Amino acid sequence: MPRVSDMKNRLTDAAMDLMWENSYGTTSVDAICERAGAKKGSFYYFFKSKSELTAAALEAEWNKNKANMDALFSPTVPPLDRFDRYFDYVHDRLAEREETCGSILGCPLLSIGSEVSTQDQGVRATVDRIWARKIKYFESAIRDAHAQGLIVAPDPEAKARALFACYHGTLAQARIQNDVELLRDFKEVARDVLGVKHEHAASS
Amino acid sequence: MPRVSDMKNRLTDAAMDLMWENSYGTTSVDAICERAGAKKGSFYYFFKSKSELTAAALEAEWNKNKANMDALFSPTVPPLDRFDRYFDYVHDRLAEREETCGSILGCPLLSIGSEVSTQDQGVRATVDRIWARKIKYFESAIRDAHAQGLIVAPDPEAKARALFACYHGTLAQARIQNDVELLRDFKEVARDVLGVKHEHAASS
DNA sequence: AAAATACTTGACTGATTAGTCTACATAGGC
DNA sequence: GCCTATGTAGACTAATCAGTCAAGTATTTT
Numbered sequence: 001m002p003r004v005s006d007m008k009n010r011l012t013d014a015a016m017d018l019m020w021e022n023s024y025g026t027t028s029v030d031a032i033c034e035r036a037g038a039k040k041g042s043f044y045y046f047f048k049s050k051s052e053l054t055a056a057a058l059e060a061e062w063n064k065n066k067a068n069m070d071a072l073f074s075p076t077v078p079p080l081d082r083f084d085r086y087f088d089y090v091h092d093r094l095a096e097r098e099e100t101c102g103s104i105l106g107c108p109l110l111s112i113g114s115e116v117s118t119q120d121q122g123v124r125a126t127v128d129r130i131w132a133r134k135i136k137y138f139e140s141a142i143r144d145a146h147a148q149g150l151i152v153a154p155d156p157e158a159k160a161r162a163l164f165a166c167y168h169g170t171l172a173q174a175r176i177q178n179d180v181e182l183l184r185d186f187k188e189v190a191r192d193v194l195g196v197k198h199e200h201a202a203s204s
Numbered sequence: 205m206p207r208v209s210d211m212k213n214r215l216t217d218a219a220m221d222l223m224w225e226n227s228y229g230t231t232s233v234d235a236i237c238e239r240a241g242a243k244k245g246s247f248y249y250f251f252k253s254k255s256e257l258t259a260a261a262l263e264a265e266w267n268k269n270k271a272n273m274d275a276l277f278s279p280t281v282p283p284l285d286r287f288d289r290y291f292d293y294v295h296d297r298l299a300e301r302e303e304t305c306g307s308i309l310g311c312p313l314l315s316i317g318s319e320v321s322t323q324d325q326g327v328r329a330t331v332d333r334i335w336a337r338k339i340k341y342f343e344s345a346i347r348d349a350h351a352q353g354l355i356v357a358p359d360p361e362a363k364a365r366a367l368f369a370c371y372h373g374t375l376a377q378a379r380i381q382n383d384v385e386l387l388r389d390f391k392e393v394a395r396d397v398l399g400v401k402h403e404h405a406a407s408s
Numbered sequence: 409a410a411a412a413t414a415c416t417t418g419a420c421t422g423a424t425t426a427g428t429c430t431a432c433a434t435a436g437g438c
Numbered sequence: 439g440c441c442t443a444t445g446t447a448g449a450c451t452a453a454t455c456a457g458t459c460a461a462g463t464a465t466t467t468t
Contacts, residue, residue, distance in 0.1 A: 005445060023319045025229025029426060039447050044427065046445095103322045110373075113380040114315050115227045118307045127380060162374075162393045165386070169314075169373020170366075176317040176331060182369070189366045193396050209415060233456060243417055248457065250415095 008046045010036040012057040020108040021101050024054065024115050024123075054112070055126040061108070062130045073137040079145035082137075083190055087167075091183045098180060106175030109134075110168045135160050142194065151194050163193050212250045214240040216261040224312040225305050228258065228319050228327075258316070259330040265312070266334045277341040283349035286341075287367075287394055294375075295387045302384060310379030313338075314372045339364050346398065355399050367397050 014035035018027040029050050033043050047053040072086045094104050105111075113127035138160035146153040153159045167186060174182045218239035222231040233254050237247050251257040276293055277286045298308055309315075317331035342364035350357040357363045370393060378386040 007445080022322055023229060025227060025319070026323060028424075030424080040427080040449095041429085041447055042445070048427095050426070101322075105322070106318065110376055110380070111318050114310065114376050115229070115319050117380050117382065118226055118305075118309070119230060124380065124382075131377075131380070158389060161377075161386070162389060165373040165377045166370035166393065166397070167373065168376060169369040169371065172314055172318050172372060172376060173335075173365075173369045176314070176321050176328065176335070178321065178328075182365075185362060185366060189370065189397060192399060193370070193393060195396060211415080232454075234454080244419095244457080245417055245459085246415075248459095252457095254456070 007036065007038055007042050008056075009060065011038060011043060011046060011053060012060040015053055015057040016061050016108065019054065019057070019112055020105050021103070024112050029053075051120050051122050054116075054120075054123050058109070058112070058123070058126050058130060062133070069134070069137055073141055075140075075144070079141045079148065080150055080194070080196065082141045083163075083194075084187055086137075087183065087187055087190070090171075091180065094174070094183070095180050104174045104178050104180045106171040107168055110172055111175065131164075135164050138164055145194070145196075149197075151196050153195065159194065163190060166190070166193055211240065211242055211246055212260075213264065215242060215247060215250060215257060216264040219257055219261040220265050220312065223258065223261070223316055224309050225307070228316050233257075255324050255326050258320075258324075258327050262313070262316070262327070262330050262334060266337070273338070273341055277345055279344075279348070283345045283352065284354055284398075284400065286345045287398075288391055290341075291371075291387070291391055291394070295384065298378070298387070299384050308378045308382050308384045310375040311372055314376055315379065335368075339368050342368055349398070349400075354401060356401075357399065363398065367394060370394075370397055 011032060014032045015027065018031055018035060029040070029043060032038075032053070033040060043053070047056065068089070069086075072089055073082045077085065094106075098104055109127050109131055113124065113131070116123045117127075135157075139156050142151070142153050142156040142159050142163075145151045146156060166189060170183060170186050170189070174180055215236060218236045219231065222235055222239060233244070233247060236242075236257070237244060247257070251260065272293070273290075276290045281289065298310075302308055313331050313335060317328065317335070320327045321331075339361075343360050346355070346357050346360040346363050346367075349355045350360060371390060374387060374390050374393070378384055
């Protein structure tokens, strides 16, 4: 195969950047092209619509993050520590990003998903799919914690879904109030939601 | 004062309707006017921008709901029951709305707030303000529950903020997945977050 | 009746939007 | 050297966008 271009990745990266920082609606194809250093023709060579590009950008973001998630939720880490480390990781990433853009951006899955959910089934389904994958990390950590007697969670899937939703609510609040400190308290909330037995709280 | 027009209310109602069902970005001034039965000139007679209309629409929505909130969180109701009734109320309202529009719409404060937070400080501040008012209902219910020994909540303000965030995360998830049933489990999650002592769970 | 207030009307502007299209460039296989 | 696959370039369209404006209408105050 002749010539390989990195433009497809540049476009998905640019799209994620802009949509995370602003929104789906205010991120124009022109702006994405400009940031990626592409022309209109290249954009529509790789993607047949802004909607399709968005789905691809979300999947690409997931692929970039997967290795980190696998490490954070490694079975070698005590199950309750996995959550603490994950929450720290997200906090640090958001704080770091704030320095360049001035805002706490929250979770792009929620922001974009909430924005397009009633209007774009393609993007919505992609958000759904990635959401489900991420919950699996929570679910197996919960199952392990339950097996070790650290928590009582007879329905790990439901517990994971609940904790995931609570965490995303907190991320959304942090975005809206532009305050990363709102994430500080979440570890304790997570312990409550998980039902951590008092003597087993993870050390941090 | 001569002639009173209800157009201002018609415009804020139309705006809330459309933005809740779709999004801030995809709701055009033209569409708002059409639904309200107004012409462009009337719109800009009452509001100097789409942003200002949005802030007014959010405040108007708050005012319409305040009496309900006051009733649901009346001090005459046992404190933990207030939450259960509130969650039921929101569930029913979303389920009802689903019948006309086909989608679970979640909370407009979160959807709109998350969408515009980095771009429109006026709307963002309005969301913030209303958000804080609603948390006060949670806060005083938590304080009452604590005083009655139903829960342990030495910091009612923090607890209220945490519960509010968790609930909104669940509402956002319900919107994204278009599934009102995700709200069903929240009462139990709320009990965990609140730290309800087992023997004091509210009857429902 | 006149004047002032409180709206309504709808044509208009200039910018921006997503998406199209044709022509062109550059690389590898032969 | 030449053909084909893989891109790139950028002008173009038609729709839609938020917002402006000048002229008009209806209602109350004086």
